[in-house]
Amino acid sequence: QSGSHQGATGAFGLSRPPIGRRAISFGSYAGPVVSSITSFGSVGAVASARSAASARARIGQPKAFRLTSVAIWGGWATAVGVRGDQRSSALSPNALIGRLATPIPHDADVIALADRNPACSPKCCAIWCNRRVDLADLAHQVENRFPEPRPTRVPVASLWALPREEFDRALPDQCTKPAPEVYQLGVRLLLVWRKGRDTERFAKLCRYLVASLDCDSPKLSYVGVALGKEHVLQWIAHMNRVLWTCCVYLNDLKPELAADMKAIVLFLHVLVAFTSTNTWAVLKIKAMAPLRGGMNQLCANLMGQLFHKGFYLVLKGLLIRGLGRLKAASVSAVITLGLRPLVSANFSDKFMTIFLINVLAVPALLHHLQAASSEVPPHAEGHFPTHSLTHRLQSIATLQHHRIFTRTLELLSSQQSMRIVFNALEGSYALCLLANLIQMAHLERHSTLPSLCFPTFTVVVTGLLESCQNYVPQGFFKKMLEKGGAKAGAQRPYRPLGSPEVHRVVLICSLFHTALHTLTQMQLDILTGLCYQNTILYDLWLFLCSLGPTCGLKTFLDHLAFNTKCSAPEFQMLQLFADCMTHYVTLLDDIEMYEKQRLFRLGDFVALSHFLNVFLYKAVLGNLFDIKSIQSNSLFQSLHTLLMVLYKRDCWRSYTPPDHWLVRDIKVAAFLADLEKGRRAPQLLLQTTPHIIPHEDRVRLFRKYIANERTVLGLTESACAASQSTLITVHRNRIVEDGYRQLTILPPQALKGVIRVRFINEYGLDEAGIDQDGVFKEFLEESVKRVFDPALNLFKATSEERLYPSPTSHLQDNHLQLFEFTGKILGKAVYEGIVVDVPFASFFLSQVSGQTSQAMYSSVDELPSLDPALYRSLSYVKHYEDDVADLNLTFSVDDDHMGRVVTHELVPGGRAVPVTKDNIINYIHLMAHFRMHVQIKEQTAAFIKGFRSIVNPDWLTLFSTPERLISGDNVPLDLRDLRKHCQYYGGFHDSHRVIGWLWDILERDFSDEERRMFLKFVTSCSKPPLLGFAHLEPPFSIRCVEVGDDEDTGDTIGSVFRGFFTIRKKDPQNRLPTSSTCFNLLKLPNYQKKGTLREKLRYAVSCNTGFELS
Structure with a gap:
């Protein structure tokens, strides 16, 4: 049991062929070949002959793997004639016994053959040579099962049943058999194991394995088998097979089923127990204490073999299928298992990368771990023993203890590692990894978080988001921001744009900007968090104000001149602020904006709108934006959207001083001249920010557009004179009906042309009057009034x-x-x-x-x-x-x-x-x-x-x-403007007595409503032209008349002379003032008394009898 002792690292991937399709294949008993020998003390030395890809492909497959790379076993299998390519479903017992009795090569012959075959090692061969005991025992069982005289052929299923019957007979539900006996039963069971058929038998074996670890006797503890030199190599291979079989089951079990959930807990317990010596009671004996180091290396060896077979894929699949259903202890067990290879490999980049890809990228992992850590009960709900293992299944604490967050940031800060991880995860799971990292940042200690957040965390998160932008279709944590404006009245120097403190804030804002444009479905959540989480948004506004006068206007313009693509982080900061402010202002109601003013005051909105207005004007006019691609320029769109939101709020309820939206630097005449020349910058400004020029100039431009269209359509006055205009006949009492019937059938171009109106009075007679637009104007206004x-x-x-x-x-x-x-x-x-x-x-x-x-x-x-x-x-x-x-x-x-x-x-x-x-x-x-x-x-x-x-x-x-x-x-009638642009005929002049009375009556005696009635009486419209009476066509006129309208033939030398010198035949006190609205003409008798003029004029404008007033 010395530290230099080596053991095989293979696992017997045995699986019996389906009954009725394949004969017994003792060559397949060997399972996947053990192709490398690994030192107990170095997981890093583990190497597998098979690639990780082929190992993944084998997960959960029942097909047996033949021994094809070891020539000696293949040769012996051929000798006995039971190769795996046979297809018979029955076999002669006598033939089987004879073949089993075929001598197996001695150890020396096997090793000599292995030396000639580089694919095999002596240690592998020793394992197979030791198998002859099992094969001889199997031949003896066949003899006992089929005594003389034996049948000619028997079903293969009968032969497969022998190890199962022995296992069921010798290992009942409650058993305290010695570990070596159970070990022999387990080895033989796994020789014929089939996943679907032997599930309960394997579960019974697993329960025994877990229970035996609580025994401190080497005879009763399953670990004690490995303490004997004659069994150690086979025990290692056997345990490899047991642990991988647990993985095969875990890969297929469904956590939503109660029975499967119990099995998941059992198999996880086996994996946790046999990949660490912490729960082995036998090692707590004083005499066994020196073996702990070797046993730890043995556990690392077992875990290393699982790693190379695709162990992390099994954990990933289990977490994805059942993270929301697994009990707290089970979740903690998975994380504990996932961390053990990392610990053994000293957190190498290779192992960390695989851990990130398969475990830390599981959706909502940290969210569930946080819940699981607080739910693990003292006895783990009866699923695990009550030893110290339970208390170590605290996932969050374990991750923090091993500094997984820090190690992950260190790994991903390398661009090469970032590319490897992202290429393996791609879009969706990369976002899950990002979410888990952010959750881990929230759980990190406050003492270490600041140093990790900047720049490492910021750079890593930004890199992940930028990589994820490839999957975004075209179409939080709180970071302290030093208040840039300080308190009112405090004098502070402006911050240079490239200073370290500015650069720090800029990078943080760049991170959130990237998140907004990557996590498009979470935009509202991110914006809401930034807008309403404490005072982040207002602090950012004060920070911008600290960059220079007018929020660093000149600084940003100069920076934009050198970075016309707007890709600099400084512009991402500006864009982030604009997007957040747009969201914030849009949600503000009038009470919050105009009355409460909790964060932003009206003065802040005034300053911000001024900055946006001038910045966009100068940037566009100076060609700092690429006008051809302005619609796809995110900086322009964000700033312009915020500007227009603020402008609309001012239009609904003003909060800015007069002429605030006009740009002082603009010269309207030159601006309009550039428009005439077709220059693109003024055209873009007029389309996006028309408010920068006065309203009167925009009205003139509007009228000019109409005049140009008239010319193009041939609707000018000279063109219309050559063609017949549209004439409609309208009854006074059916203005809407007659107008609707005759005008709806006209095409739009005809409606834009000249339309003449003939009124029919209530007696069915044509009304007097020649329509020179005045009659049509009256028809238009009357129609609008009624509709x-x-x-x-x-x-x-x-x-x-x-x-x-x-x-x-x-x-x-x-x-x-x-x-x-x-x-x-x-x-x-x-x-x-x-x-x-x-x-x-x-x-x-x-x-x-x-x-x-x-x-x-x-x-x-x-x-x-x-x-x-x-x-x-x-x-x-x-x-x-x-x-x-x-x-x-x-x-x-x-x-x-x-x-x-x-x-x-x-x-x-x-x-x-x-x-x-x-x-x-x-x-x-x-x-x-x-x-x-x-x-x-x-x-x-x-x-x-x-x-x-x-x-x-x-x-x-x-x-x-x-x-x-x-x-x-909606302003009162400007009598001074009307008088200034009035023309006189028939002897009247501005100093005439009657004219003086007229203006005095309008100003002193008439109310605002009567003045509007007077204007309508003369022009058929109660409101003045938009640009004042200078633009009234024809100009407002007053003519002195002596006779009624039916006798009026115009001015003569005599009438002008008499009107000028106020010579009269008699006082026309029985006549009323009349009008010709088509000429905007007031026909005024030469009254002798001011009172008469007042009375007649008030009566005339209030009667509203049209053109037949006399």
Whole structure:
């Protein structure tokens, strides 16, 4: 038993051929050949003739492996004529006895033959030579089984049954037989072992083996057999076979079955017990203590053989199949077994690599180990003995004791090792390895974690994520961030971008950035953790502020100039912050953002939006981004998304100073000139950040787009004069019906052209007036007024008198066609530059302009424009401090539909899904989305179809919402601007007495509503043009008249002379002011008294009798 003693390392992979298909093959009794001899003291010296791949292929296979590499055994098997290639199902007992009696070569002959065959070693040959005792015994059993006269042939099954019958007879359930006797029974059983048939026999043997280890007598302990020199080599081979057979069973057992679970516990116990001497009672005897070193080497030898046969594959399969079902002690046993080869090999890179691939990459391993470690009871639930083994099955503690986390990081920090591990795992299991590493980092001691996290852990995790990005389709731990801004008023020097402390934070942010773009299904979880875990996000904001003035604007721009691909870690940090802020701001409600301001104050949002606005402007204009691939530039997309989220919030409820969004460095004239020249940078800026130029310039650009389209389509004034324009006839009392009937049949191009209108009065007569756009403007405004009247039930008004499609519009016949017609009418008004009195709800305008399709659009933000009361209720629920479940809310909403309550489910089966603290945010967003989108989905789609058939949707991106294009500015009438751009005829002039009275009455006597009525009376529109009255076509005019409209032939020398000098025939006190809206002309009599002018003008503008007022 000296330390230099060597033993065979093979395992007898015996398996009997199926009955009826193969005759007895004593050549197959030998099983897989033992091809190497290994020192007890060195697991690292273990070497197998067979490759690991072939060993894996053999796991669980019942097929016997022939002895083909040892010539001596093959020769003897041929001599007796029982080679494994025979196919008979029966055999003559006499022939068998005679063949068994064939002399086996003596030891010297065997060794001499082995010397001539390099594939064999003397120690191997000694094992086979010792087998002749077993073969002679088997021949004796055959003689006893078939006494004279023996039958000619007997079934092979009868011969296979001999060792089984002996085993069943000699080893009952409760047995305390001496170990050598059981050893002989076990050897013979394994000669004929078949997995399916001998499962219970093998389990009985295993129970005996485990129980015998508690005996301190060498005669009763199974280990005692190995203490005899005559049995040691065969015992080693036998135990190799026993342990590998346990592995074969473990590879097929199903943990979800109760019977299989018991077998798993038993076989794991055998493996744990015989690969370590810790539980061997026989070695606790003082006389046996000197043998412990040799026995430890023996155990390492056994484990080494299991390792080379694919032992880790067995453990991996067992963990994957049953990690969630195995008992705590069983999980701990698996980890203990997995660590033993590593300990014996002194944690070599080869063994560590295999351990990572097969054990540490098992999904959710650390999560279950953590639970298992806290569940292992003192007696391991009766499955394992109550000796010290149980107390060592504490998996987490074992992993920490052996510094597996540290050793793993050291291994993976090598690029070559990283490639080997990742190529073996590929995508899915690489992510599982990453998850387990992160879990181990959480469990690591606080004293050692900081030194491991940076840079080793950061580099390893980033490398794994970058490798996993190959599998991502194109489409946490808290790290202390030093507060960069310090306290208010404190003066601190700015941090250079390349300083060590900045580099440290940059690498950590790069890690999270890589995780976000690799673990795409966990993006929301990661973002939420970063946004709401303590003050990480705010600390990162302060850190950015510490990089220089305006959040290091110049620093980042200079860095971008040298790294146009945006791949530097510094830009990954910036992108990570932008993604987190976008997520954070999107979830903020008005109370949190404008009132509570717990983390970020409004001033922070102002500073951040200024940085983003200027950075993107200068980066694009300076060609620091590759404009051709801007859509795939993740840095640009992240920063732009955050900028637009902040801009939309400001549009809904302002938090910035006036002109905050305008870029001071921009020269509008030069910018527009570059647009004319087709330069790509200004075009990109106009598409992505149109707010950087003033609104008036964008309106001019919008009108220019329309003018260019008119030219292309041949719809200019000169072109239309040459062709016949569209004429429609409309009855005053059927404006909508007649307009719908005649205009819906026109193609979009005709609707964009000139449309003339002839009105029919209530008497069936044509109304006076020549349509020079004025009559059409009146028709347009009257049509819009009636279509959008809530009484028609196409549109509904909010509590603030804002319009949106009615959810019950389906009660109206052809309601979707009417919505499409309404969209065309409104589109025509915008196309012609006519503002109309239609106050739309902002959420509806966002849908019209296509902003709701943006990734970061939040329905909750615009909910107040639909239902302020509902918004307040949802905000109350969101901030409810007690248990939300007490409110008895479900994912459904009840509506009163014509006296009948109708329940709408927000999610499938929503009426049975309660609202809890975990899903409250989802409930709020679904509720807002249902109210503003789902209920009116069809109506909105029809309206948008009609509107966009006239107005190019790309043009609408110039504006936050098209409300000002449609309804104009909601400001009082600017009388000074109107007077400044007024023209006079018929002798009137700006200093004329009547003109002075007119402007004084409008300013002093008329209310705001009466001023709007006056403007509508003159121009047919109650709101001024978007760019002021300088852009009113034709210009606003006032003409002095002496006769009625039917007698008016225009200005003459006499009428002008009389009007100029206020010469009159008589006071025209019986005449009313009239208008010609097609010319934006006010016809004003030359009244002699200011009171008369006031009375007549107020009456005229309030009557609204159209063109026949006289």
